[in-house]
Amino acid sequence: MMSTLKTALVAATLSLTVASTQVLAEMQTSTIEYQVGDKNFTGYMAWDDESGQKRPGVLVVHEWWGHNDFARNQAERLAEAGYTAFALDMYGSGKQAEHPETAKKFMQEATSDMDQVKARFMKALDILKSHESVDASRIAAQGYCFGGGVVLNMARMGVDMDGVVSFHGALGSPLTAEPGDVKARIQVYTGGADKLVPSDQVAGLVKEMQDAGVDLTLVSFPGVLHSFTNPNADKVAKQFSMPVGYDKEAANRSWEGTMRFYKAIFAQ
Numbered sequence: 001m002m003s004t005l006k007t008a009l010v011a012a013t014l015s016l017t018v019a020s021t022q023v024l025a026e027m028q029t030s031t032i033e034y035q036v037g038d039k040n041f042t043g044y045m046a047w048d049d050e051s052g053q054k055r056p057g058v059l060v061v062h063e064w065w066g067h068n069d070f071a072r073n074q075a076e077r078l079a080e081a082g083y084t085a086f087a088l089d090m091y092g093s094g095k096q097a098e099h100p101e102t103a104k105k106f107m108q109e110a111t112s113d114m115d116q117v118k119a120r121f122m123k124a125l126d127i128l129k130s131h132e133s134v135d136a137s138r139i140a141a142q143g144y145c146f147g148g149g150v151v152l153n154m155a156r157m158g159v160d161m162d163g164v165v166s167f168h169g170a171l172g173s174p175l176t177a178e179p180g181d182v183k184a185r186i187q188v189y190t191g192g193a194d195k196l197v198p199s200d201q202v203a204g205l206v207k208e209m210q211d212a213g214v215d216l217t218l219v220s221f222p223g224v225l226h227s228f229t230n231p232n233a234d235k236v237a238k239q240f241s242m243p244v245g246y247d248k249e250a251a252n253r254s255w256e257g258t259m260r261f262y263k264a265i266f267a268q
Contacts, residue, residue: 044071057139063230065097071087089120122159140162144227161183163187186215202220
């Protein structure tokens with residue numbers, strides 16, 4: 001009788017311990033102010049609070065609209081998947097566009113000097129690597145539209161990362177990947193009906209990466225428009241007559257593919 005009671009008490013204690021751990025392992029987020037040169041920037045870190053467990057870090061580079069709620073949401077999704085994510089700021093604190101012309105201006109200002117782009121990216125990379133929850137030897141970056149082009153260019157420039165993922169990103173670039181320079185494995189998700197990233201850009205990227213010996217996986221979704229991961233794209237299309245549109249299936253498939261990609265590259 002006593003043995004049975006003791007076993008029951010041990011089981012109950014273990015059950016309470018597990019339940020307590022599940023409650024404590026909650027997502028944490030932090031808005032981080034930082035400087036690059038004489039400019040101020042605002043980033044967003046998301047992670048869970050499982051102390052003592054180092055995990056891969058992922059940089060998130062925003063669309064041409066700027067560091068907004070969509071970028072932060074992607075960071076939170078990555079945190080839920082078991083990563084620490086830092087949604088960086090490429091434009092400067094408070095610079096978010098509400099109109100395509102403003103977004104275009106911000107993007108052109110940010111990319112006028114590729115060394116400037118790299119400096120802003122590398123500062124954010126350092127912030128991510130230095131976070132207490134991050135295993136600095138396991139790092140990736142993912143970007144959307146403008147941000148997709150940024151992460152591809154960082155790979156072209158030889159930034160040391162395990163992988164980069166571009167979602168409906170610009171594929172053409174003034175830079176060209178050279179054999180031996182690209183350290184990251186690359187995944188690209190693009191829309192087959194994307195008028196902003198036409199088929200010649202897609203073909204050009206494939207040739208460029210093949211010539212450079214880069215590990216590239218490219219997925220093109222037939223009939224899918226630009227900005228297919230962003231649920232706000234349909235509103236933008238209607239408001240500004242832009243050739244963009246959300247596609248739930250493409251968004252889900254590209255996210256699932258990215259999760260498989262990270263699992264594979266971080267396991268090595």
